[in-house]
Amino acid sequence: MEKKIAVLPGDGIGPEVTAQAIKALDAVAKSAGHKFEYENALVGASAIDAVGDPFPAETQAVCESADAILFGAIGHPKYDNDPTAKVRPEQGLLRMRKVLGLFCNIRPVTCYKVLEDASPLKAEIVGGTDFVVFRELTGGIYFGQPRGRSEDGSIAFDSMVYSKEEIIRVSRLAFEAARRRGNRVTLVDKANVLASSRLWRETVGELAKEEYPDVELECMFVDNAAMQLIQNPKGFDVVLTGNMFGDIITDEASVITGSLGLLPSASVGSKVGLYEPIHGSYPQGAGLDIANPCATILSAAMLLETSFGLTAEANAIRKAVEISLEEGYVTKDINAERFYGTEAVGDYIAKKVEELVSAEA
Ligand SMILES: NC(=O)C1=CN([C@@H]2O[C@H](COP(=O)(O)OP(=O)(O)OC[C@H]3O[C@@H](n4cnc5c(N)ncnc54)[C@H](O)[C@@H]3O)[C@@H](O)[C@H]2O)C=CC1
Numbered sequence: 001m002e003k004k005i006a007v008l009p010g011d012g013i014g015p016e017v018t019a020q021a022i023k024a025l026d027a028v029a030k031s032a033g034h035k036f037e038y039e040n041a042l043v044g045a046s047a048i049d050a051v052g053d054p055f056p057a058e059t060q061a062v063c064e065s066a067d068a069i070l071f072g073a074i075g076h077p078k079y080d081n082d083p084t085a086k087v088r089p090e091q092g093l094l095r096m097r098k099v100l101g102l103f104c105n106i107r108p109v110t111c112y113k114v115l116e117d118a119s120p121l122k123a124e125i126v127g128g129t130d131f132v133v134f135r136e137l138t139g140g141i142y143f144g145q146p147r148g149r150s151e152d153g154s155i156a157f158d159s160m161v162y163s164k165e166e167i168i169r170v171s172r173l174a175f176e177a178a179r180r181r182g183n184r185v186t187l188v189d190k191a192n193v194l195a196s197s198r199l200w201r202e203t204v205g206e207l208a209k210e211e212y213p214d215v216e217l218e219c220m221f222v223d224n225a226a227m228q229l230i231q232n233p234k235g236f237d238v239v240l241t242g243n244m245f246g247d248i249i250t251d252e253a254s255v256i257t258g259s260l261g262l263l264p265s266a267s268v269g270s271k272v273g274l275y276e277p278i279h280g281s282y283p284q285g286a287g288l289d290i291a292n293p294c295a296t297i298l299s300a301a302m303l304l305e306t307s308f309g310l311t312a313e314a315n316a317i318r319k320a321v322e323i324s325l326e327e328g329y330v331t332k333d334i335n336a337e338r339f340y341g342t343e344a345v346g347d348y349i350a351k352k353v354e355e356l357v358s359a360e361a
């Protein structure tokens, strides 16, 4: 198979973790006889520094001509600490998601057996956790209009806006996934307060009744869900939610697995798919060879499976990551006493991928 992958490393630890994911993809290509061609493009703060735009037209063209996109992370403290900055790296990420039609962000949350003690939560609580969050990605409060400041600057406002159409298209993907898994969807919202959440409840309820009567639908307020995720994470199968709630509860959910550096994601929609870790640019870790590359490597596995249909190869990457965790080939966030660098973990996983894929061929 010959495929072109757009690579957008971004800022902070982004370049380091995407480099490790590419090693895993190269190991797959070498052992299974595929050809992956990579084209790099600028995004985020590094794109602002280079060309003054966090998602330049050239980057968009690279993405649109690719078969899949591998994304690192964006963000820089010089913007985080300057609320007056007019151009911000995050605008690039949001514009990219919108322009590429990436309306659904899929975030699997799995607790590896060997990491049951790595979470600050009790092993008997986190053990066996296996759910997936379907987060709406191109609507809601991150995009809604009007937004801004009053003339005298003393009032600021954002709008949580959702249409039925936006809710239905992401919900369908969640229900379809539930049918392939435990047949249960939990809609997470704040329908006791927000009009937009009441539209979610109404729309998802109708859809469930009309098209997915075989799938169990449960509705849960987001504050309760935030608590239940920690108290009984095994109680979830497919979580369906809006943009901001999904963003927040998945960072929370990463604690169940042992580290934010372990959670991958796939962003899908009408065009090309984009694959990215759920974490940000972790600027404090940039250039120190301490970032956990697993979230990005596992995102590459989602890329192979979702965009290229290479399930066996994707599973080889997942298995290689699991072996690295079992063998203690982990970064500092997983084991603060005995750890390896980002590069060393990436090399170890790539070597395992090569062995696993070659053994299957
Ligand atoms: N998708 C993206 O590109 C995202 C970008 N951001 C941006 O990233 C910048 C930093 O934001 P933060 O709130 O600090 O979130 P962050 O996700 O970058 O880091 C939060 C904490 O999680 C841990 N962490 C994150 N990734 C890790 C990894 N791979 N290995 C080990 N530990 C890891 C670190 O302890 C870090 O201090 C900001 O500019 C923010 O806007 C934040 C979230 C998502």
Ligand SMILES: CC(C)CC(=O)C(=O)O
Pocket: 090, 093, 094, 247, 278, 279
């Ligand atoms: C940086 C934000 C725009 C998004 C975010 O935190 C995420 O997608 O996880």
Ligand SMILES: [Mg+2]
Pocket: 247, 248, 251, 278
């Ligand atoms: Mg986030």
